[in-house]
Amino acid sequence: MPVADRYISPSAWGDWWQGTCQVRLWWTLASKDIVDRYRRSMLGPLWLTVSVAAMLAAMGPLYSQLFNVPLGKFFPNLALGIILWGFINTTLIEAANTFVAASTFLKSSPFPLSMFIWRTLARNVITLAHQLIVYVPVALFCSIPISPIQLLAIPGLLMLFVCLHVMSISVAVVCTRFRDVAQVLTTCMQMVIFVTPVLWMPSSVPARAKLLLYLNPFFHMIDVVRAPLQGLFPQRYSWPGLILWTAACAILAMVLFSRSRRQVIYWL
Amino acid sequence: MASLSLTNACIDYPVFGAHATSLKRTVVAAVTGGMIGRETGVTTIHALQDINLTLRKGDRLGIMGHNGAGKTTLLRTLAGVYPPTKGRYRRQGSLSSLIDPMLGVEMEFSGYENIRLCGILKGLTPQEITTLTPEIAEFSGLGEYLDMPVRTYSTGMLMRLAFSIATTVRADILIMDEWLSVGDASFRQKSEQRIRDVVDAAGILVLASQSRHLIEKECNRLVELAHGRIVKDEPIGPAPDAAPAAAASPAAAASPVAATQPAPVQKLQPGVEPPSPPKIQPALEPQPAGRG
Numbered sequence: 001m002p003v004a005d006r007y008i009s010p011s012a013w014g015d016w017w018q019g020t021c022q023v024r025l026w027w028t029l030a031s032k033d034i035v036d037r038y039r040r041s042m043l044g045p046l047w048l049t050v051s052v053a054a055m056l057a058a059m060g061p062l063y064s065q066l067f068n069v070p071l072g073k074f075f076p077n078l079a080l081g082i083i084l085w086g087f088i089n090t091t092l093i094e095a096a097n098t099f100v101a102a103s104t105f106l107k108s109s110p111f112p113l114s115m116f117i118w119r120t121l122a123r124n125v126i127t128l129a130h131q132l133i134v135y136v137p138v139a140l141f142c143s144i145p146i147s148p149i150q151l152l153a154i155p156g157l158l159m160l161f162v163c164l165h166v167m168s169i170s171v172a173v174v175c176t177r178f179r180d181v182a183q184v185l186t187t188c189m190q191m192v193i194f195v196t197p198v199l200w201m202p203s204s205v206p207a208r209a210k211l212l213l214y215l216n217p218f219f220h221m222i223d224v225v226r227a228p229l230q231g232l233f234p235q236r237y238s239w240p241g242l243i244l245w246t247a248a249c250a251i252l253a254m255v256l257f258s259r260s261r262r263q264v265i266y267w268l
Numbered sequence: 269m270a271s272l273s274l275t276n277a278c279i280d281y282p283v284f285g286a287h288a289t290s291l292k293r294t295v296v297a298a299v300t301g302g303m304i305g306r307e308t309g310v311t312t313i314h315a316l317q318d319i320n321l322t323l324r325k326g327d328r329l330g331i332m333g334h335n336g337a338g339k340t341t342l343l344r345t346l347a348g349v350y351p352p353t354k355g356r357y358r359r360q361g362s363l364s365s366l367i368d369p370m371l372g373v374e375m376e377f378s379g380y381e382n383i384r385l386c387g388i389l390k391g392l393t394p395q396e397i398t399t400l401t402p403e404i405a406e407f408s409g410l411g412e413y414l415d416m417p418v419r420t421y422s423t424g425m426l427m428r429l430a431f432s433i434a435t436t437v438r439a440d441i442l443i444m445d446e447w448l449s450v451g452d453a454s455f456r457q458k459s460e461q462r463i464r465d466v467v468d469a470a471g472i473l474v475l476a477s478q479s480r481h482l483i484e485k486e487c488n489r490l491v492e493l494a495h496g497r498i499v500k501d502e503p504i505g506p507a508p509d510a511a512p513a514a515a516a517s518p519a520a521a522a523s524p525v526a527a528t529q530p531a532p533v534q535k536l537q538p539g540v541e542p543p544s545p546p547k548i549q550p551a552l553e554p555q556p557a558g559r560g
Contacts, residue, residue, distance in 0.1 A: 024388060024394075025388055025389065028385065028388050032374065032377075032385060036374065036376055036377075039376050040376075104368065104371065105371065105372070105389075106349070107344065107349060107368075108344075108347075108349065108365055108367045108368040108371050109347065109348075109349065109365050109367075109371070110347065110348035110349050178291040178294070180291050180292065181291055184291070262351045263282075265349060265350060265351070266281050266282060266350070267282075267284070
């Protein structure tokens with residue numbers, strides 16, 4: 001006979017580690033979320049692919065004219081920019097709501113909190129996987145050469161996941177306590193997309209405004225994946241920048257999480 | 269060796285009014301020294317105070333108290349959901365919380381998908397779920413309806429499914445908010461037997477209820493709460509082994525005595541009729557006929 005057990009973690013690390021180990025649980029919940037969203041639709045989760053493809057088909061040719069950049073260079077940059085930005089943006093905004101959305105779970109059994117952070121991230125990774133498919137025809141259309149550099153996108157993606165995970169922890173804790181931080185976050189993200197080379201080329205930043213790139217963690221997050229997929233090396237400051245940013249966020253997450261992990265349940 | 273204890277445990281809840289969760293008010297309050305942001309003053313509810321409770325194997329604890337006395341809070345604290353703000357919580361042994369039997373049930377999913385999902389939530393492996401699914405399906409008596417989305421179910425059918433899944437798992441410590449008993453007459457008899465097995469298998473039972481009758485029947489210790497404090501803690505009841513033994517024997521379920529026993533619980537029976545939507549009727553027919 002199967003036996004139920006819910007172990008109560010003695011420490012913040014314990015909670016984090018246990019939640020992380022429950023891979024089957026958070027992965028099931030994440031894929032359930034996706035399946036649930038597209039249930040009873042003909043294409044199912046393929047709608048994710050279709051909608052981003054439609055958007056790119058409309059924006060690519062037009063914006064390359066507007067920014068006066070050859071389509072062959074502009075299109076892959078835009079496609080990856082929009083896909084990756086969508087991933088980062090949605091993950092952080094949904095992270096804000098993570099604990100509130102999981103309150104029925106959290107109030108009836110002592111689940112590790114970090115499990116739900118992973119669930120939100122995993123759900124968005126599934127979405128990302130559906131949308132990255134769109135890059136394949138774009139790359140073929142723009143005849144992006146296949147080179148070993150593209151393998152660098154794999155560590156880039158992993159680093160991006162780690163970074164988003166630690167950011168999500170802080171966001172989730174703070175937004176559960178202060179409900180309007182989620183709105184602040186949404187507003188900020190709307191600003192960030194315009195000062196980050198998502199829609200435009202990093203190369204069109206004039207030299208005097210380079211700080212916009214050096215000091216912008218969101219650019220680093222995008223660049224470590226986008227550049228390799230285009231067969232280019234990331235900017236030399238992107239990796240160090242991303243690692244520093246992730247470390248800073250990890251420290252913040254540790255402080256916030258270990259201090260308020262026990263209170264989260266009372267804030268729901 | 270199952271054990272569960274609370275030592276000098278207090279639960280103090282902050283209650284954020286509609287305004288207090290807002291960052292602006294907190295900032296304004298901080299800046300103005302609390303002149304404007306008076307709403308920020310967070311009300312604290314002392315939900316539980318100085319709770320001392322030690323449960324060992326064999327303990328069958330009934331919790332009583334008026335509405336708002338802290339029963340649910342105490343249950344959640346014992347389940348490990350609320351960490352005590354003061355004092356200590358210790359637990360040994362596996363724990364199964366039936367506080368919310370509907371936990372994880374997803375309306376758009378079919379019955380079978382829900383069995384899988386809830387199974388995983390309860391910590392079962394996919395193999396265990398595959399092995400258990402026929403048994404759960406059989407017990408629920410929902411037949412072909414298990415292929416339908418759960419949103420098409422009546423309340424009674426939904427409770428049957430949730431109950432069948434929730435009671436599959438055994439644990440050393442079992443926590444229940446009211447006695448679980450669901451469905452129409454025939455299913456209730458079956459479910460009584462089933463919950464009895466789960467309770468008997470558990471080393472420790474914690475049961476919150478409004479019904480003194482139920483607690484006297486099922487428990488050997490009574491704790492009464494008032495305003496977040498334990499006001500009474502005493503051993504109760506007839507021999508604790510007498511009642512379970514009588515009901516646990518398979519014959520008891522079929523005997524007329526068992527059938528005429530008063531159903532102790534009012535709370536979880538939404539006055540349910542046998543599921544009888546017209547379309548897939550044949551699959552369900554043997555069910556009501558078998559026991560009726």
